[in-house]
Amino acid sequence: MPSLRPDQLKELYRLMAFTRRVDQEAVALQRQGELTAFPPLTGQEAAQVGSAYALQRQDFAFPSYREMGVAIVRGVDLVEYLRAYRGDWNGGLYDLYAHNFGPIASSVGSHALHAVGWAMGAALDGGGKAAIVYFGEGATSEGDVHEAMNFAGIFRAPVVFFVQNNQWAISVPVARQTAAPIHRKAEAYGFPGLRIDGNDVLAVHAATAEALERARAGGGPTLIEALTYRLGAHSTADDPTRYRQAAEVEPWRAQDPLLRLAAQIDDEDFTRQVVEEVEERVRDLRTRLLSAPRAEPEEMFEFVYAEPPATLAAQREELRQWHS
Numbered sequence: 001m002p003s004l005r006p007d008q009l010k011e012l013y014r015l016m017a018f019t020r021r022v023d024q025e026a027v028a029l030q031r032q033g034e035l036t037a038f039p040p041l042t043g044q045e046a047a048q049v050g051s052a053y054a055l056q057r058q059d060f061a062f063p064s065y066r067e068m069g070v071a072i073v074r075g076v077d078l079v080e081y082l083r084a085y086r087g088d089w090n091g092g093l094y095d096l097y098a099h100n101f102g103p104i105a106s107s108v109g110s111h112a113l114h115a116v117g118w119a120m121g122a123a124l125d126g127g128g129k130a131a132i133v134y135f136g137e138g139a140t141s142e143g144d145v146h147e148a149m150n151f152a153g154i155f156r157a158p159v160v161f162f163v164q165n166n167q168w169a170i171s172v173p174v175a176r177q178t179a180a181p182i183h184r185k186a187e188a189y190g191f192p193g194l195r196i197d198g199n200d201v202l203a204v205h206a207a208t209a210e211a212l213e214r215a216r217a218g219g220g221p222t223l224i225e226a227l228t229y230r231l232g233a234h235s236t237a238d239d240p241t242r243y244r245q246a247a248e249v250e251p252w253r254a255q256d257p258l259l260r261l262a263a264q265i266d267d268e269d270f271t272r273q274v275v276e277e278v279e280e281r282v283r284d285l286r287t288r289l290l291s292a293p294r295a296e297p298e299e300m301f302e303f304v305y306a307e308p309p310a311t312l313a314a315q316r317e318e319l320r321q322w323h324s
């Protein structure tokens with residue numbers, strides 16, 4: 001058992017409950033036309049919150065598109081975060097350095113390289129900092145991830161590769177992704193790899209805290225494979241009933257990370273009170289998001305060309321006429 005105090009367990013529960021509720025709200029906002037698309041994380045709260053809770057201020061998190069739980073723990077403003085899913089601005093509007101939380105990486109696996117680069121820079125600056133990069137088991141089939149791990153191993157970069165093995169990469173099951181367990185791939189790159197119960201927030205926190213501490217102290221990278229399950233759809237554009245059976249999902253519902261932590265805390269008054277708190281915070285978030293400024297569609301033609309080619313100029317004109 002890691003040395004977390006009872007008040008820290010409650011803090012973890014609050015963070016996880018808030019993450020779950022915002023996740024549901026974001027899906028609703030997409031259905032209402034307020035967000036363009038959203039990739040829900042329900043089921044993965046322990047993996048995200050437990051690992052991010054082990055980060056220190058000076059560390060840097062590199063997220064994929066599904067890491068809203070990490071953004072919440074890092075203190076990123078959720079209006080700014082969600083506006084990225086409205087398509088207002090590529091990569092998000094938040095200040096990356098205010099909370100050391102990187103841009104949302106939509107290109108699968110690409111940010112593993114960014115994390116290793118940052119980590120090598122941090123080591124050159126004198127150490128004491130670590131990067132953590134989040135990606136799914138599907139991303140481990142990308143060359144970028146292997147190049148990142150190989151480089152990290154050679155240069156002993158202070159980085160934790162945190163894989164959320166949520167069993168599915170859109171419609172591709174993990175059995176079609178790799179013939180060997182993901183955590184064992186670390187051995188080939190010369191650093192430790194471990195597999196943990198990703199729905200047990202205490203296990204996630206303990207394993208990540210240890211890996212980050214080793215990285216900060218100059219002990220090099222770690223690969224953590226957190227076994228979890230994506231209870232919802234891949235994204236709001238996906239229908240998982242087309243490729244997986246309800247009978248597969250049900251046993252994972254029994255492993256719900258929130259229920260497991262609630263059982264450990266065993267305080268019904270507390271969990272009831274959290275539900276109320278979270279509702280209040282989500283109401284406030286919705287109000288602020290709906291009143292946030294919207295980008296002008298014409299902005300999509302800006303910032304790439306000093307002198308736009310004729311095709312783009314014509315498209316811009318067409319958009320202008322369509323709007324008028």
Ligand SMILES: Cc1ncc(C[n+]2csc(CCOP(=O)(O)OP(=O)(O)O)c2C)c(N)n1
Nearest residue numbers: 066106107108136137138139166168169170
């Ligand atoms: C380089 C690249 N290839 C393909 C895609 C399309 N795509 C988006 S998400 C996804 C599946 C990724 O699965 P996984 O890495 O397991 O993460 P998860 O979505 O389950 O969190 C794919 C193929 C992409 N965004 N980028």
